[in-house]
Amino acid sequence: MPSVFRTLLKSSIALLFMTFVMKADAQIEVGEPQPYGKQSPVYLWRPFETDSIQKLRSSSILTSYSANEREWPWQFVGPAVQPQELNPGGRAIPTYAIGRGNGTGRMNFFLVHPKKRNWVWACSPTGGLWYSRNEGEFWLEGGTDRLPISGASSVTINTKKKKQWVLATGDGDDVFMYTNGVWRTKDEGRNWENINGKIHGATLPFGDNNYSYIGKVAASPDDFNFIVVASSLGLFATENGRAPADKIKWVKISDGYFYDIEFVPGNKKFFGQRENFKVFASGSKFMMSENSGALWSTLPLPEYEEKDRYKFLRLSIELSTDDPNYVFAGVTCSEGITQSPAGEGTFQKFNLTTNKWEFVRSLKKDMNNLITTRARAIAVSPIDADHVLTTNVQPVYYSHDGGQTFLKSDKGQMHDDVHHFEFSPDGKTVWAAHDGGVSLSYDGGLHWLNRDNGIGAANVFGLSVAQTEEPQVLYGGYDVGGNLLKDNKWYHVSWGDGFETIIHPENPDIMFATKQNGSLDKSVNGKDFESAASPSGTKTEWHTWIKMHPTKYNTIYCAGSSLVRSTDLGVNWEIIFEVKKFGENLKNVYRFYHCYEHPGVMYLYVLTDDSLQPEIWRTFNVNEIKPELIIWEKVADIPQRGWISGIIADPDSPWHFWLLFATSDFSGKLWYFDGFTYKDETTNLGSALVGSAILQRGSERRIYLGSNSGVFTRKAGETSWTLLDGLPGTFINSLDINYKTREIFVGTFGRGVWKGPLYEN
Numbered sequence: 001m002p003s004v005f006r007t008l009l010k011s012s013i014a015l016l017f018m019t020f021v022m023k024a025d026a027q028i029e030v031g032e033p034q035p036y037g038k039q040s041p042v043y044l045w046r047p048f049e050t051d052s053i054q055k056l057r058s059s060s061i062l063t064s065y066s067a068n069e070r071e072w073p074w075q076f077v078g079p080a081v082q083p084q085e086l087n088p089g090g091r092a093i094p095t096y097a098i099g100r101g102n103g104t105g106r107m108n109f110f111l112v113h114p115k116k117r118n119w120v121w122a123c124s125p126t127g128g129l130w131y132s133r134n135e136g137e138f139w140l141e142g143g144t145d146r147l148p149i150s151g152a153s154s155v156t157i158n159t160k161k162k163k164q165w166v167l168a169t170g171d172g173d174d175v176f177m178y179t180n181g182v183w184r185t186k187d188e189g190r191n192w193e194n195i196n197g198k199i200h201g202a203t204l205p206f207g208d209n210n211y212s213y214i215g216k217v218a219a220s221p222d223d224f225n226f227i228v229v230a231s232s233l234g235l236f237a238t239e240n241g242r243a244p245a246d247k248i249k250w251v252k253i254s255d256g257y258f259y260d261i262e263f264v265p266g267n268k269k270f271f272g273q274r275e276n277f278k279v280f281a282s283g284s285k286f287m288m289s290e291n292s293g294a295l296w297s298t299l300p301l302p303e304y305e306e307k308d309r310y311k312f313l314r315l316s317i318e319l320s321t322d323d324p325n326y327v328f329a330g331v332t333c334s335e336g337i338t339q340s341p342a343g344e345g346t347f348q349k350f351n352l353t354t355n356k357w358e359f360v361r362s363l364k365k366d367m368n369n370l371i372t373t374r375a376r377a378i379a380v381s382p383i384d385a386d387h388v389l390t391t392n393v394q395p396v397y398y399s400h401d402g403g404q405t406f407l408k409s410d411k412g413q414m415h416d417d418v419h420h421f422e423f424s425p426d427g428k429t430v431w432a433a434h435d436g437g438v439s440l441s442y443d444g445g446l447h448w449l450n451r452d453n454g455i456g457a458a459n460v461f462g463l464s465v466a467q468t469e470e471p472q473v474l475y476g477g478y479d480v481g482g483n484l485l486k487d488n489k490w491y492h493v494s495w496g497d498g499f500e501t502i503i504h505p506e507n508p509d510i511m512f513a514t515k516q517n518g519s520l521d522k523s524v525n526g527k528d529f530e531s532a533a534s535p536s537g538t539k540t541e542w543h544t545w546i547k548m549h550p551t552k553y554n555t556i557y558c559a560g561s562s563l564v565r566s567t568d569l570g571v572n573w574e575i576i577f578e579v580k581k582f583g584e585n586l587k588n589v590y591r592f593y594h595c596y597e598h599p600g601v602m603y604l605y606v607l608t609d610d611s612l613q614p615e616i617w618r619t620f621n622v623n624e625i626k627p628e629l630i631i632w633e634k635v636a637d638i639p640q641r642g643w644i645s646g647i648i649a650d651p652d653s654p655w656h657f658w659l660l661f662a663t664s665d666f667s668g669k670l671w672y673f674d675g676f677t678y679k680d681e682t683t684n685l686g687s688a689l690v691g692s693a694i695l696q697r698g699s700e701r702r703i704y705l706g707s708n709s710g711v712f713t714r715k716a717g718e719t720s721w722t723l724l725d726g727l728p729g730t731f732i733n734s735l736d737i738n739y740k741t742r743e744i745f746v747g748t749f750g751r752g753v754w755k756g757p758l759y760e761n
Contacts, residue, residue, distance in 0.1 A: 035457070062425035068684075070759075072711075072724035074500030077473060077753040078744070079104055080456035082437065083490035084485050091680035092482070092494040092521040092529035099412040100394060102478050103436020105457025105750070108173050109154045109376070110422040110433045114221060117424035119162070120431070122438050123152035125171030126730060126750025129189065129456025133428075133487045136440055136451030141585045142167075144188025145728040148626060148690055149175035154216045155728035158224040163188045166195070166227060172239045172259065173419055174373045175338050177215045177750075181206035182229060182243070184371070192291060194246045199592035202249040205233050213337075215259035222265055222277060226293055232337070235281050237293055253296050257312070257337070259283035259375065262319050262327070280327055286350070296502065302331050302348045302357040305348035310343035318376040323385035325352050325364065330363070330370050330390065331385055338373070345370030347378065347388070347403045360403045367406060370394040379421035379430065384514045398430070398445045413448040414439040417479065421445075446488040458483070460747030461543065462500035463734035465498065466508035473757070474501040474511050474735075477749055482513025482521065482529070485753075493520040493529045504553055510569065518560060522570055533570030538562040539595035542589060550596040552623065559589040565627070576627045577604065582617070582634075585609050597695045600622065600658075603635075603647045603657060612641045620654060638669050639678035646693040651701055651716065660705070664689050670705075683719050685712060694735040694744075702759060704731030704744060711746060 062387070081104065088098045105127050113119035118135040121142070128150040129142030139696050144167070153172035156163035164186050170179030181204050197203035206212055213232045219241065220226040227241040235253040264278035276291040286299040301313065310333035318328040325348040333343040345363035347370075363370040365377075369392055370378055381387035388399040390406070393416045397406035415436025422431045432439045435534045437452030460479035466472035474484040475519040476498025482497070484491045485711050496515030504510035509526030512533065518540035522533040535546075538560030549555040555567045563577035591605040604617040616635040624630045638644070643662045650656035650672075657679070659671045662686045671678040685707075692706035701716040712721040725745065734747035737758070746754045 016079065017405070045132060053549075055069075066209065068720065068722045069725050071724055072726045072756050073567065074724075074746075074754050074756045076456060076671055076751075077471065077755050078485065079458060079490040079752060081453050082450055083492040086484070086491040086493045087530065090528070090530045091532060091630070093492065094495075095414075095497045098504050100412065100416045101436070101479075101481050102492040103415045103434070103457045104452045105437060105459060105752070106419075106435045106479055107433035107438050107452075107455070107457065107476075108171065109152070109216075110420050110431045110438065111155055111157065112422060112424045112429075112431065113157065114425045117426060117429060120436070120457070121155050121157070121165075122433060123154055123167075124455075124460055124750060125153060125173065125203070126151045126440050127455075128152050128175050128728065128751070129155055129165075129167055130457070131188075134624050136431075136438060137453065139452070139454035140187075142455070143185060143192060144169075147183060147192055148729050149177060149180050150729040153179065153214050154218075154339070156217050157176040157217040158219070159221055160224070160329050161186075163516070164224060164242075165189070166217055168217040168229065170213050172213050172215040173375070175211075175213050179206050179212055179231070182217055182227075184241075195245050195248050197243070197248045197393060198246045199249055200325055202251070204229065204250050206231070206237055207325055216261050218261040218263060220263055220265075220277060220292070223608040228279060228281065230261050230281055230283060230363050231258050234258065235285075235287065249525060253281075254285060254287060254298075257284040259314050260317050262317050264319060264324070280317055280319075282317045284313045284315075286315060286317075299350065299355065300357065302329065302346070302350075303359075304333050304346060305335075305344065306343055309438040310334055310341075312340070312372065314372045314375045315410070318378070320380045320382050320385040322381070322383055323428060325486065326350060326385070327352065328380045328385070328388075330375055332370055332372040332375045335517055340372075342369065342371040342373075349392070363390055367397055368394070374417065375417040376420040378421055381423050381427045381430075382425055383427035387427075387444060389421045390504045391421075393417055396445050396448070398537040409446050409448075414450065415479070419652050456752045457750055458752040460753060461498065461733050461749075463736050463745060463747035463753065464501040464503040464511075464738045465738045465745045466503045467505050467507055467738060467740050469740060470506050471741075472503065473753055474503050474513060474744060475753060476501050476514055478749075481515055484511070484513075486526070489634050493523070496675035497542070500546045502546065502548045502556065504548070506553060511629055512546060512548055512556070512570070516544060518544050518558065520544070520546065520558075520570060524569075524644075531570075533566075535560070535564045535566070535570070535573045537564045537573050537575045539588075539675075541588065545591050547592065547594060548622075549599065550594045551599040557592060557602075559592055561588045563589045563592060574627055576622070576630055577632060579606065582606075582632065583608075583615075586615070587611075590614070593647040593649070594649070595654060596695075597651040598649060601649055601654040603649060604632075605647060607646050612643065614644060616637065616647070616659070636673070637674075638680075639680075640668050642668075645691050648693055648695050648703065651697070653694065658693075658703070660690050660692060662689055675733070681719065688712070689731070691731055692733055692747075696735060696737060696758065698739075700758075704735055704759075706735050706746060708732070711744070711756075713733070722759070724756065727751075 109123035111121040129152045130139045149169045171177040183192045184244045215230045229236040235258045260282045262280045289296045295618045316330040325576045334340045347360040370453045378390040386402045388403040394411045399697040415434045417435040439448040440451045462476040465642040481498040482494035494513045502512040511523045520533040521529040522531040535558040540560035545559040562575045587607045595601045602622040606615045645662040646660035648658040656729030669682040688707040688709040690707045696702040705712045711724045728751040731749040
């Protein structure tokens, strides 16, 4: 991932989860699951208050906003079933990519009930918790839409009481979403309570203003009171995890970056008592307790190459009852916690008798390398320690000699980029959590079946809707390319990382999907995405920012090292703003913004060598036929440093505009430029992090803002914001309006596409 995009993503999401804004609650009415193929993919989620949510609102770990709130009838649009491949084997989905880029969203963690292998749980780092009672034939949302942060890094369950779960929020692998701690439910996710603790000196340190992740939360299979948390802030444990939330006491066992936890259940003794059980914890350290967590010892770390360069070590550990004398480990290393250059992954095992590591083999040489951000993509069968699985992108590698040698399974059976392999305790099945959802194997990893029906965890970037009565939606999704809703069915139309999209306002058969580095795929008949339409004359950012002219629908633009224009729907391109001609310190046009009321006006967001001190440029004659006659001018310096998330031209005056910043501060989010000075109009947005905006055109002239707290709205002349309550606790990257049906569509980063009526007052 190029540095600028990575920096923006990390900065935005870090700010988003530094200040854990309390969002409003929505309670789902759960009925019998219905097959998605037999009905419209639109489901109504009805927001209402519960006692637990009232408690959340007053929780000290959450920072609230002060906006007015309105319960809003948001509907989930999808996708929650793997879209059908549209034109596989063509240019948009080449033959080698079939089955490798299609899915419903990124999943990072998997759990199988120790006694009932058809009861399973899956965690999305941005889309929350999902569970199934029929071995993944259909999934239900686990109630995390109602949490301030919907993302889930791991879950643990009470094996004696099926409705009791404990959840760790955030992203434990790539840290796309930071954590606000640990939550507990006693009724299968209908109500959640935070159990970070409230006793001074005995709490978990997750909440406001810290950059942190939880790699795993795990409970003893014998006693749900004993819970261990492996995190970037250390290793923690409690012995009264079933107590009332305000009575729970946490103890810090060790500093360090911890990632994984494994329990060894005790054996039954007289009078139903159990002997001491073992528990292991790993990450940048390796620790063990042999007496049920009362005392811990630090074990030696394995050796690995280039320690001076790859200083971040992460151990993902596995146990097998077939060989209880060993702890097996995927050993990964990198330059940093997140998507940093990775070192060589290795498979090693720790001998509990000799207290020494035994090197098995490299997972890079002749393989595709196990990496830090997918460290759990390795598994050892609980009933056959010689049976080992590992991967990174594709294919799946399997071994039947304890990892000495690996064979390849066929590519294309599931989505690229596996984050977690998990055997069922009886060893009969193995699951894979990956960037497209989850998959299941009944033959030890040789053949795989998709099992993501019901999971709606798509990470949406760009979003476009057709001006039609029947919903037609095209979005670009992280990891899953371009996806189209048409005729009540979802289709996968292009692969890769999908970004901005276009649907022609008058002819919805004309569409553009994008993927990384400026690649465009075009349809002119509403069903084939085959025509090459990639822009020439510019080197784009990873995220490929394109837009159509607001009134001249044959004209599209694309940002990059130069701003380029096509007046024939992407056949030919010309440069209309060559960055280096306007300043040696300018790097590229990162984004640009039109104005429907003033179609000759365009504003540019131009990155400088200091990306947090960008410049704003504009023109009033972007419709000029000859590029050399387009006049550009630099606008007054921006009022503060930071990433800009949007520019809205004032419909009453093209010289005036609103400027949005991706900041979690209680001020400086929204500035109005009156032609001379900037005025802060943040008012009552609180600490919500605004990531997208749209101006409703026409006489209403209402502004909508997408944030981690939901959608805020106000009229252009008003000062007070109203929150349209009920969306999941995810970042909102895109908004679009269907004026024919008077609905606003929302693209969330982790929970797919939603829609609701426009605000009327």
